[in-house]
Amino acid sequence: MIDMISITTYWQQFKDCIDQLRSSVDNKEYSNQIATADLMIEIGLTIEQLGITQIQQVGDRLHEKAKLFGYRVPFVTPEKKYEFCLPKITNAETLIFAIVYYQHLKNYENVEYQGSINWFRSKVIHGVNEKKISTRAQAEAMLGEIRRYCQSQNLAFNESEFIKKNDESAKEYTTRLFKNFYANKTAKSEPIGLKQLNESKESNLSDELAKLEKSLEDSRNKRNQLIVKIDALAKKLADYHLLSQNQHKLNNEWNNKWFFTKFFDWIMSWFSNDSFIKNLKTSYEQVINAEHELKQEFHPFDTADAYRAELKKQLEETHIECDKNQKQINEYQLKQLEHKLEQRLEQKLQEKLQQDTAVEQKEPSVTKVLSEIKHETNGSDFSSNLNHYYGFFKEHLPNRETLGAIAVGVAAIALQNLM
Structure with a gap:
């Protein structure tokens, strides 16, 4: 039987693993992920010390920090559609972070509330258990991202190796991950020549540039989809308001009619398809249909305004992501140009060295x-x-x-x- 752990222990175990990871000056994505995890841990360690009012806001606070990962992943279960903010995997270091984060999400299955709240304690425990459903889906989404990256890099994918063993310390766990996924990528079995180094460097630059261009294309597609959604929402909202105004006008007109006029219109509705009562009924049905379509558009949000605000927020984040990707692409293109210039210079130096060597072999030197x-x-x-x-x-x-x-x-x- 698995021993249950407190929420504080759950976050402390995550902190122990993150503390074994070191920020990298050359890998900003990886450093940002570690910094984001530190912010989430700072909140998580205080959960069991909070009161009932504060603890209800913890989920939103953690979600806001998770957005700093800057990467959204849609995930669908038979019960619900999700969109999770997860760490993006771009290299060996971010892969290791993603595996540690996956282990953290899986570990939530073993959590139980052991805080100081007595009043409404059952409500808090129910909230913790409900959170396990979405966290389980989040772990599956993270595992899917890990699987896709391993397949793209021809790396062995073994889910059991991602989980920290019971007798394994945080240091032993992260050391094992680095040995399996980082050391093998960087180890060199034998010395390689200058030409091979240049080819490897050029290949790495080309691969990174291709990934950035793909990411930029995805961001632009996402931005276009968000614009389409905003326009569709605006159109349906405008149609609904227009139909509502028309119905309100017809209702006022009906209410201002005399009784005999209403009775006459009612009689006429039996014989004519263009009677006032039928127009009123048609207007009502149009409003109901427009309202239904509008609610379908902004589902699962409660209101159209909340959905529109979320779309605009995502659009702004996507704009920032596009600008970031474009800036990185420009930097990599500049690096490629610098690398080509270095190659040409090295080639000229090699040719000059070969010429000098040939002259020395042909004639004895003056010296x-x-x-x-x-x-x-x-x-x-x-x-x-x-x-x-x-x-x-x-x-x-x-x-x-x-x-x-x-x-x-x-x-x-x-x-x-x-x-």
Whole structure:
């Protein structure tokens, strides 16, 4: 049997996991998700300390903070249509956050109210149990987003691995998630060359740009759909008001008639399709139909004004999202241009380096030649060679008598030639 936990423990367990995640300067989406979770945790930890009036407003406060995720996901169950504000999955880090958030939503099944409210306690407990229905659907919607991302990235999808084990600490749980979904994405089995790095970088930029362009297209489609809904609501509201005014006018006219005139009109309605009474009846039916269509248009909201306000709010958020996506697209396009310039520069440097290497291999460098000459004419070696030659001639030099005879012979030959 699973032990039930208090609402405070439920939020504290979520906080323990979030505290293991670290904000990233380079990943604004991931950092924003962590900041949003911190704001929700701050509210959640105080729930069981609140009174009956304040606790009824907690759901709205948490919903407002969840909107900061900036990503709406429609989800349909057999009982109801939902639209949840969930963290958007764009990379490995946001995938890990989404899994932690999914674990948090699933954990709500084990929650029971253990606060200090005694009066209306049964009402609070009923509210907590009712919340489990929508939270269960929200967890399924989050799991669907995780499944779609894993399929798009060819990642293993194992729902049981997303849940924190009973004997697992928050640190062990998040470490396991990072090992499974982040470390494998960033690990490199062997060194890769500059060309491969450039290709990988260019591929990443192209992938991110494609995702942003798809997100921008989705935002624009959503914006157009919201505009169509606002226009449709305005048209049906205008039709309803016009028909209501016409019916009010006919009612006043009928009420101001004399009794005999009313009786005459009643008699005429039996024989004519264009009688006043039939016009009055037709007008009433038109108002009823217009009112029904109008209510169908703004369902499940209570009033048309509330529905219109929500549509305008969503439209404003969509405008902001479109502007944000367009700005990010411009930044990525600039990065692509910078990357191409870097590639061209690196290519030129590689070509220059190859040319210099080829020249060095073909001809010995001036430095090398000078070094060899210097080595050959080194002072001590040169002096040693001279001493060697001098010793050789001194050792084999003829004696003085032989030199004198040679000199006399040479002089006699020279004299004879002169005569």
